[in-house]
Amino acid sequence: MVTRLFNKLFGSKPAAKPSRQMRDDMPSFVPKGAPPPPTDTSPEGRAKRAMDLWLAQLPENLRPYLLISAFPQVAAEIVSVWYQPVQCNRYLDSLLIARREGRQGFPPAVGEELLALSAYYKEKYQHLIGIRDL
Numbered sequence: 001m002v003t004r005l006f007n008k009l010f011g012s013k014p015a016a017k018p019s020r021q022m023r024d025d026m027p028s029f030v031p032k033g034a035p036p037p038p039t040d041t042s043p044e045g046r047a048k049r050a051m052d053l054w055l056a057q058l059p060e061n062l063r064p065y066l067l068i069s070a071f072p073q074v075a076a077e078i079v080s081v082w083y084q085p086v087q088c089n090r091y092l093d094s095l096l097i098a099r100r101e102g103r104q105g106f107p108p109a110v111g112e113e114l115l116a117l118s119a120y121y122k123e124k125y126q127h128l129i130g131i132r133d134l
Contacts, residue, residue, distance in 0.1 A: 054079045059106055062120050064113040071110065078117075085128040090119040 055063050068075040074095065081088040095114055098105060106114065 050079050052074065054082060059120070062116055064110075065118055066110050067113050071109070085125045089122060089125070092121060
């Protein structure tokens with residue numbers, strides 16, 4: 001019925017579906033540089049993708065690559081609380097301030113990364129974590 005109405009109005013049959021070649025030539029509406037959709041939906045894959053997205057939003061000079069390679073569980077915990085300002089601030093402070101006896105601490109280079117990351121976080125989210133004086 002729709003086809004007959006179409007033929008009466010337009011005098012021809014509706015066009016067939018575009019061929020595969022025609023579909024391949026059509027422009028994509030995905031922005032250039034957008035990350036591909038995740039292919040690994042396992043918990044490890046999601047955690048890696050979250051880590052990659054977190055790193056991408058950090059300024060290049062603050063990306064803690066030494067921390068990630070030496071202490072991946074600590075980096076994963078930072079990523080998991082990054083958008084929870086009070087918890088993240090507490091966690092970063094707990095990493096930098098030894099409250100238990102006998103703690104060895106981080107190697108100096110990793111400690112510097114953590115210190116820089118903590119300072120950046122406090123500056124960026126100061127209004128959310130209630131810090132008045134840095």
